[in-house]
Amino acid sequence: MDWLNKIAKKSSDIVDRSLDRNVRVAVTGLSHSGKTAFITSFINQLLHAPLTSQLTFFQADSENRLRGSKLSQHNELHIPGFDYSGAIKRLTNETAKWPLSTNGVSQAQLKCRFNVKHSWLKKIQAQSTVTIDIVDYPGEWLLDLPLLHMSFKDWSKACRDYLKSERRQEYTQKIASTISNQNYQSQHQDEVELSESVARLSTEYKAALLDYRADYNDYGLALPGRFIMPGELKGAPTLDFFPVLNDDVLSLDWEQFEENSLLRTLEKRFDYYKDNVIKPFFNEYFSRVDRQIVLIDTCTVLESGYEAYQDLKLTIEKLLEGFSYGRAHWLKRLFAPSIDKLMIASTKADLVPPDQHAALESFMQKMVAQAKNNVGYEGVEVETMAISAIATSEAVATEHAGKKLLCVKGKEERTGESVLHYPGIVPDKPLSRQHWDELEIDFSAFALPNLTPDEPLPQIRMDKVIQFLLGDKFL
Amino acid sequence: MSDKPVKFYSKDKAHQAAEKLVNEAVTSSRASDDGFQGQSLATTKASEIQLLSDRKKPWYKRLFWPSLSAFIITAAGYEAYQFVTGLLQENWLLGSGVGLLAGIVVISGGYSLFKGWKARRRFKHRQTQQQQFEQLLKGKSYGQANQLIASVTDEVEQYVRIEALKTSYEQKKQQVHNDQELIHIYSSSVLQGLDKMALDVVTKHASEAAAMVALSPLAAADMALVAWRSSKMIEQLSQLYGCPQTALGRFEMTKRVFKNMMLAGASELVADAGVELLGKSLTATISAKAAQGIGVGVLIARMGLQTMHLCRPIPFGQDDKPKLGQIRKSVYHKVVGLVKTASAGKADKSDDAIEKKK
Structure with a gap:
């Protein structure tokens, strides 16, 4: 009977593989949109689900089919793990604190064992396991997408136009004039000295724009994603560059510049940033992610003014652009994206009385309507919802x-x-x-209210989020 | 009337009232569009596309049935009166006895008519509840479903004990859930429990009727059996969902069930056809009578499912619709089991007979 068992095991493996019970969920959002809290709650709900069946709208749970779930080590060993136990510890401490926010990519892996529901598959295997990888990355990095098909010259021109506005000049006038006064053509013998001066200038450039961004919440091309959120690249020379703002230099043919000139150095760094930072990131995240959730802090938008709202709207449209690859879109040719479900969630719904959740959701929906439409056109299933990962x-x-x-x-x-x-x-x-x-x-x-690690975190509509993102894998 | 352009100034007092009216009209129409503003229940019903009912039948056509029944009742009453007075003249004891009987007939008939009327009203009420739930499911309103759900729970509680289901509903619902979510939770907790019981009832009646028809020797008895079992089943099912139907009231219901079976059943038939074809060769091996029994069983099961559709306060979703397949299987097993034991019994008997002869 040994061979029979072998066949049974083999067929079960084949079913698992052909059904693809591995799912990679990417979580993103601009900073302070509640990514870490969301992931903590997401893992927490799934870990508690088999014990308490508290996830009403998660079908596998409400049908009592979940047998057990546990955290496990993810396969991509170069990505830092998500510190789940640390986050829970902070939340349930005597003086409860929100979990520390992450500054780069992190990943967690969950395995859920469940009873198979499908009447035919049940005959091959009664129980199966879904492996869920949750990847979290800053939404700011998504904004780098347009840089991919820009040369350093194009980017500089775009920055020049961007910095012309009056509102921005207030912050950037000083550094803009310093940058304009640089000599781009002259040769530098000492590479280290050149590198240091570039670093100094670019730090100043970043600081000025970050100040502006802090006040206006405006994300422009002039500030690439890693300038805001360097992640593991903090202090790396590839992040030390700034645009050329002089009209006379921009109108020149750059072929004639020497290899050791300031301009060449900047260009080299920009290209390096494009090829070795942006491209691998999109490659890794776009071609392998199956489900995406974008978190938006609608409450804060509503509190700030009209200008901030318009800015954020633009940013989010840019952010979602990455998901609306057309059939012949260059992005598709490059990465072969595989996202088939996208959720845009308005977080912190616990600050809004429940009878106004519909209004909150509708407001957010209309804010992202155009982007949502574009994404939906590509056959990606899009859903919007007002949620709260940890209800206070x-x-x-x-x-x-x-x-x-x-x-x-x-x-x-x-x-x-x-x-x-x-x-x-x-x-x-x-x-x-x-x-x-x-x-x-x-x-x-x-x-934060008083929480205990033995009970699932209080939440609003996390069960619906889980059902939308994972429900079809628990067949 | 002039064709010249006219300009109104907003500060003009006489004009302000009119301007407000237009504004109000605009905002109120927008409110009903949005769904979660509240007043959507009544307004959207009117906007539904419907065939106008043929109210314009001539009066003499409409009067046919009422006048005929009134005529028959008067004639019967008059005849009965004559009959009783005639008997009274002959023998007062006989006359008063028959008169008493007639009185009992009138009273009990009146009572059951009254009950039937009440059941019909309950049934109509259930239909409006279904429509209201369907309306709420479309929108994203908040705070309207609670009352409706409570009234349904009250109705069901009069006939069924549902404490366990109710507590599971109470546990699952949260303050933050909107109407749509609440209705889904109610449907998947309380009503799903009732559905399970209802399916048991349907299965039981269907397989019983199938067995009876398979064993009964008379064709006329078959028909009576079907009528009896089905009416019993409808009574039980309707009671389970909290809108019990009585003998007279059931008439309306039975009519609707048959109508729906003919219309909606057709699509189900297509879906089931494949399975039925597969089963045919099997059923052919059993005697024709057993096959008839299975046919009747499936018919009654289908009636039962239609009754569930009509009585359930919240319409079934696409996924949780009860399916005929499961019931048919148990009907089939019941009949096949019966036939097997019967034939085994016969074989035993014939063996006995042979041995005795020896």
Whole structure:
């Protein structure tokens, strides 16, 4: 009977492989959109699901088919692991703190064992395992995509136009004039000295633009993704470059420049950045990711002004551009992307009373409508949702000025006292400049509630997120 | 009326009232569009595309059935009256006895008519509930489903004990869930439990009827059997979902069930045809009577599923629709098992007979 067992084992392997029960979920979003909290909660929910079946809308769980799940070591050993236990420890500490944010790529692997549902597959194998890889990377890096088909000259021109605006000049005037005064043509004998001066200038350039970005939340081409989030490349010479801003230099033919000139050095670094930083990143993430979730902090957008909203809208459109590869798109020729499901989620829904979740979602949906449409056109399934990875509040109904009002109740961040909060009316569609100025809205963040590691983290709609991203793998 | 262009100024007092009205009209129409603003329930129903019902039948056509039944009732009443008075004149004891009987007939008939009317109303109410749930499922409203769900739970609780299902629903629901999510949770917790019980009822009745028909020697008895079992099943199923139907009220329901079976059943038939074809060679090996039994069983199962569709407060989703396949299997096994034991019994008997002869 030995050979029979062998055949059974083999057929089970074949089923596993042909069904592809490995799924790679990529999590991204701009900084402070709640990526780390999301991944912590995502892993936490899946780890607790077989024990408590708390994930109502995750079909495999509500049908009680999950047998067990555990964290395991991922195969891509060059990617740092996601510190799940550390995050949980911070959350459940005596003085609870949010998990430390990650500054680069990190990965975690989960294995879930479940009872097979499909009536035919069940006969071959009663139980199966889904391997889930969760990869987290900064959304800022996605913004580098347009750089890929730009030369250093194109990029410099784009930067020159970008820095011309009045709003930006306030921050960048000083460094722009310093850069313009450089001698690009002259030969340098000492390479180390040249490298040091370039590093100094580029640090100044980055600092000026980062200051501007901190105030306006504006992501432009002039600030490549790794300038904002260097990750493991912090201090690497490939990040030391800046655009040429002089009109006279830009109009020259650059062929005539010497090998050791400042301009050549900058160009070399830019090309190196393109070929050895951006390309491998997109190669790794686009061609191997199956499911993508983009997190957007809609609450903060609503609190800031009209300008910030427009800027962020543009940024998100740029960010999502990476997923709307057309049939003959150059991206597709380069990487063969494999994403088939994309979720755009508005995080921190726990700051909004539940009756306004629909408005929050609709507002976000309209903000990304064009990008969503483009992505959907490529046959990628797109879904939007208002979620909260770790809920810090509960909904409470109260009466105010004779009217019934739904509020959220949580602990105030400063004093730790229990407060009821009504954030105002969340608009369900983008507003005009005037309406935006009139908008009275205030989402105050709550402190973390008391959490224990033995129970699943409180959440809003994480079960729906899991069902959308993974549900079809648990057949 | 002039064709000249006219300009209104917003500061003009007389004009302000009119301007407001237009604004209000615009905002209210937008509110009903959005779905989560609340008033969507009533308005969207009106916008549905429907064939106008033929209300414009001439009055003399519409009056046919009422007048005929009124005529028959009066005639019967008059005849009965004459009959009783005639008997009274002959013998007061006989007359009053028959009169008493007639009185009982009138009272009990009236009572069952009343019950039937109530059951019909309940059934209509269930239909509106279904429509309301369907409306809520389309939108993203908040806070409207709770009341509706509570009323359904109350109705079901009068006939079925559902504490366990209710607690599982209470555990699963959260404050943050919107109507759509709540309805899904209710459907997958409480109603799914009821569905399971309902399927058991359908399976039981279908296989019983199949066995009876397979064993019954008379064709006329078959028909009576089908009528009896199916009406019993409809009664039980409707009670399970909290809108019990009585003998008279069931008439409406049975009509709807048959209508739906003819219409909706056709598509199911196509889906099932493949399996049925496969099964045919098997059924052919059993006697014709057993095959008839299986046919009747499947018919009753189909009726049962249609009744479930009509009585379930929240319409079935695409995935959780009950399927005929499972019931058919148990019907088939029941009948085949019966035939096997019967034939085995016969074989035993004939063996006995042979031995006795010896």
